[in-house]
Amino acid sequence: MLEVKGLSIHAGTFQVKGVSFTVAQGGCHVLLGPTGSGKTLILESIAGLRRIQAGSIWLTGRNISRTVPEKRNMAYLPQDLALFPTMSVRENIGYGLRFKGMGKKERAERIMGLASRLGIVGILERQIHNLSGGEKQRVALARALATGSMMMLLDEPLSSLHCSLRREIWYLLESVRREHKLTFLLVTHDLEEAFFLGETISIMHGGLLLQTGTKKEVFNSPASLEAARIVGVENFFPAFVQQVGENYLRLHSPSLDTFFKVKRCLPGGLFKEGDSVILGIRANSFILTASKDNGKDNRENTVSFMVEGVYEKGTNTTLLLKHARDSNSTAVAELHRNGFMAFPGQKVDLVFPGEEIMVFSAQTG
Amino acid sequence: MSFKRLCIGFALSVFLVYAGLIISLYSFYSSEHLLRILASPRALYAVRLSVVAASVTMLISMLLAIPAAYALSRYQFAGKRLVDTLLELPLFVSPAALGAMILIFFNTAPGVWIQANVQQFIFTVYGVVLAQTIAVLGVAVRLAKAVFDEIPRRYEAVARTLGASRLQAFTSITLPHAYRGLFAAMVLTWAKAVGEFGATVTVAGTIAMRTETLPISIYMRLASADIEGAVSSILILITISLVVLYLSRLLFPGGTYVGG
Numbered sequence: 185m186l187e188v189k190g191l192s193i194h195a196g197t198f199q200v201k202g203v204s205f206t207v208a209q210g211g212c213h214v215l216l217g218p219t220g221s222g223k224t225l226i227l228e229s230i231a232g233l234r235r236i237q238a239g240s241i242w243l244t245g246r247n248i249s250r251t252v253p254e255k256r257n258m259a260y261l262p263q264d265l266a267l268f269p270t271m272s273v274r275e276n277i278g279y280g281l282r283f284k285g286m287g288k289k290e291r292a293e294r295i296m297g298l299a300s301r302l303g304i305v306g307i308l309e310r311q312i313h314n315l316s317g318g319e320k321q322r323v324a325l326a327r328a329l330a331t332g333s334m335m336m337l338l339d340e341p342l343s344s345l346h347c348s349l350r351r352e353i354w355y356l357l358e359s360v361r362r363e364h365k366l367t368f369l370l371v372t373h374d375l376e377e378a379f380f381l382g383e384t385i386s387i388m389h390g391g392l393l394l395q396t397g398t399k400k401e402v403f404n405s406p407a408s409l410e411a412a413r414i415v416g417v418e419n420f421f422p423a424f425v426q427q428v429g430e431n432y433l434r435l436h437s438p439s440l441d442t443f444f445k446v447k448r449c450l451p452g453g454l455f456k457e458g459d460s461v462i463l464g465i466r467a468n469s470f471i472l473t474a475s476k477d478n479g480k481d482n483r484e485n486t487v488s489f490m491v492e493g494v495y496e497k498g499t500n501t502t503l504l505l506k507h508a509r510d511s512n513s514t515a516v517a518e519l520h521r522n523g524f525m526a527f528p529g530q531k532v533d534l535v536f537p538g539e540e541i542m543v544f545s546a547q548t549g
Numbered sequence: 550m551s552f553k554r555l556c557i558g559f560a561l562s563v564f565l566v567y568a569g570l571i572i573s574l575y576s577f578y579s580s581e582h583l584l585r586i587l588a589s590p591r592a593l594y595a596v597r598l599s600v601v602a603a604s605v606t607m608l609i610s611m612l613l614a615i616p617a618a619y620a621l622s623r624y625q626f627a628g629k630r631l632v633d634t635l636l637e638l639p640l641f642v643s644p645a646a647l648g649a650m651i652l653i654f655f656n657t658a659p660g661v662w663i664q665a666n667v668q669q670f671i672f673t674v675y676g677v678v679l680a681q682t683i684a685v686l687g688v689a690v691r692l693a694k695a696v697f698d699e700i701p702r703r704y705e706a707v708a709r710t711l712g713a714s715r716l717q718a719f720t721s722i723t724l725p726h727a728y729r730g731l732f733a734a735m736v737l738t739w740a741k742a743v744g745e746f747g748a749t750v751t752v753a754g755t756i757a758m759r760t761e762t763l764p765i766s767i768y769m770r771l772a773s774a775d776i777e778g779a780v781s782s783i784l785i786l787i788t789i790s791l792v793v794l795y796l797s798r799l800l801f802p803g804g805t806y807v808g809g
Binding site: 228231232233252253254256258259260262264266268269270279280283284327328331337 | 701703704706707708709710711712713714717721722725726
């Protein structure tokens with residue numbers, strides 16, 4: 185198990201402050217956040233490549249905060265993979281083994297075993313510059329696995345791959361992790377990658393850890409407006425709390441000229457009547473129908489929008505929408521391709537399901 | 550005229566300047582004189598001293614420059630900016646001034662002690678090596694640093710997570726990656742040392758058959774109005790330098806370059 189407690193790191197004027205999280209033995213924890221949020225600094229500090237200013241790092245009950253990288257027994261896969269260009273594939277994979285006091289025969293067997301498992305036997309004698317992107321990923325993975333480290337630190341190692349190859353490597357990483365009972369700490373800004381590989385997720389922004397939890401908790405209940413943005417919530421509208429019920433909130437949005445009943449379980453006492461809030465909803469949470477707005481009814485949880493743009497994205501269609509009366513209020517909706525058909529200029533009704541609406545304080549986010 | 554043609558024109562102009570200077574030597578060239586000089590013990594001594602002193606200078610400079618350049622490239626330490634700035638000293642202080650500074654140092658108490666108890670440098674072959682080393686060391690560090698700067702630190706970082714110590718990562722990853730660039734730095738350091746004159750003449754003087762390197766020999770022959778002798782010495786110096794540069798390019802057909 186890896187425990188990070190109150191980690192603070194300085195890098196020039198940028199600071200990571202008081203970050204704490206735990207990675208379960210054999211689990212995959214993801215540090216998710218935009219570029220420049222401090223994810224890589226944390227990973228480098230855990231690998232021992234960067235000095236920490238405060239806090240501590242514990243690996244299976246041992247404080248390794250001051251341990252040199254070569255004694256931490258953690259494999260590190262950087263974004264650019266850093267395969268050694270002066271060595272062949274075989275030499276790259278076997279590099280770490282030379283420090284393990286292994287015999288030549290044992291080393292050769294280990295290299296061959298990993299190469300067979302990862303499907304790279306045929307390229308063992310090749311030079312690094314002659315490899316494709318996918319081959320490089322496999323070689324880097326084999327090199328990291330060769331030393332027998334049970335903890336792997338992955339710093340966006342798949343970011344340069346195209347979509348289909350990236351998925352292929354996801355499956356490979358997942359199967360290797362389960363097979364070797366490895367613990368992964370993955371840094372990524374890719375939401376899909378985070379939710380595919382991660383079991384638990386920490387959301388980073390501006391050097392701060394915004395939220396940590398299981399992927400279900402983080403996805404369904406982002407703790408703040410910024411966390412919601414990072415986990416893919418795209419629609420936000422200002423509103424006021426009109427009524428606080430036992431298991432619901434009733435909101436009014438003046439800009440959308442609509443009342444909303446929020447049925448999510450929110451922490452007690454979080455909001456009171458009159459509070460200024462931000463209402464958030466995912467693009468794929470809307471229910472879309474042809475408009476029945478007659479301009480008179482005040483329909484709860486339903487707002488009329490005009491379709492501004494329709495963008496086909498394979499299995500999904502993204503709609504850019506503008507509020508029928510207030511052109512400053514815009515929304516993004518995502519529809520399944522075989523569902524409702526929309527076209528630019530069409531007036532549609534967006535239903536905000538009460539259980540899908542998220543509410544954030546307008547003051548603190 | 551296109552930009553491409555303009556740039557090529559400038560490149561050819563630079564070539565013509567140097568080629569013109571070399572061709573002009575033939576106004577005073579005599580093959581008889583050259584053969585006679587080549588066979589003379591004095592010229593052979595000057596060639597031998599130039600090559601040996603420049604080689605020793607290059608070895609000392611690179612032995613000091615490689616770890617120093619690595620430290621400047623990789624680590625943060627107190628006074629780093631000052632050290633980095635002082636490396637430019639041989640570039641903006643004239644070689645004669647550098648030589649004078651060495652002479653002045655040997656007139657201070659520590660310098661006098663070194664001369665008396667360790668090694669006599671003034672007007673000796675050791676002085677030649679010392680003057681050349683001081684004149685080229687800064688450049689050697691600067692060239693080696695440029696090589697290390699070009700090598701991503703990420704390689705060493707990954708090597709360390711795979712179990713290598715700092716030294717093992719340096720010897721197994723960084724040095725093999727840097728060898729072409731470091732070789733180029735060695736060749737350039739040697740070439741600068743073999744042609745060094747100002748500091749050498751100030752420290753070692755102009756003593757025939759003792760501290761007479763090829764540049765000093767050229768100066769001595771010019772001073773005694775032996776133009777043909779000076780031309781022959783210049784041609785020998787140019788030939789030695791070109792042969793070394795050519796052989797280094799044969800060793801690395803892709804071209805030696807500073808930058809890894």
